[in-house]
Amino acid sequence: MSKKRxxxxxxxxxxxxxxxxxxxxxxxxxxxxxELHQNQISTWKNDFIAQASDYMSHKVRAxxxxxxxxxxxxxxxxxxxxxxxxxLKKKLC
Numbered sequence: 879m880s881k882k883r884x885x886x887x888x889x890x891x892x893x894x895x896x897x898x899x900x901x902x903x904x905x906x907x908x909x910x911x912x913e914l915h916q917n918q919i920s921t922w923k924n925d926f927i928a929q930a931s932d933y934m935s936h937k938v939r940a941x942x943x944x945x946x947x948x949x950x951x952x953x954x955x956x957x958x959x960x961x962x963x964x965x966l967k968k969k970l971c
Contacts, residue, residue, distance in 0.1 A: 891922050898923045 894912055897903065898919050905916040912919075 892926075894919055895922050895926045 890912075894908065894914070897908055898905065903911070905919055908914070908919055909916045
């Protein structure tokens with residue numbers, strides 16, 4: 879008789895990971911509670927932590943890119959205003 883692999887939803891994994899991160903219960907208690915192996919919980923937790931650092935670095939890069947775009951727009955506006963000022967100075971003289 880062959881065993882079927884169980885598949886877990888992302889929501890279930892996240893629930894288990896968050897409880898493991900809180901450390902209110904031991905891994906063995908969580909394993910019994912959710913009918914999982916301790917190694918599986920540890921693997922999910924470690925993967926989550928590794929991906930969290932990638933997520934944060936991505937958010938930082940996105941924030942930097944947003945600042946670059948805003949800076950470019952501001953420099954363009956300054957250039958436009960400078961040209962208008964020069965034009966008006968010539969008109970008055």
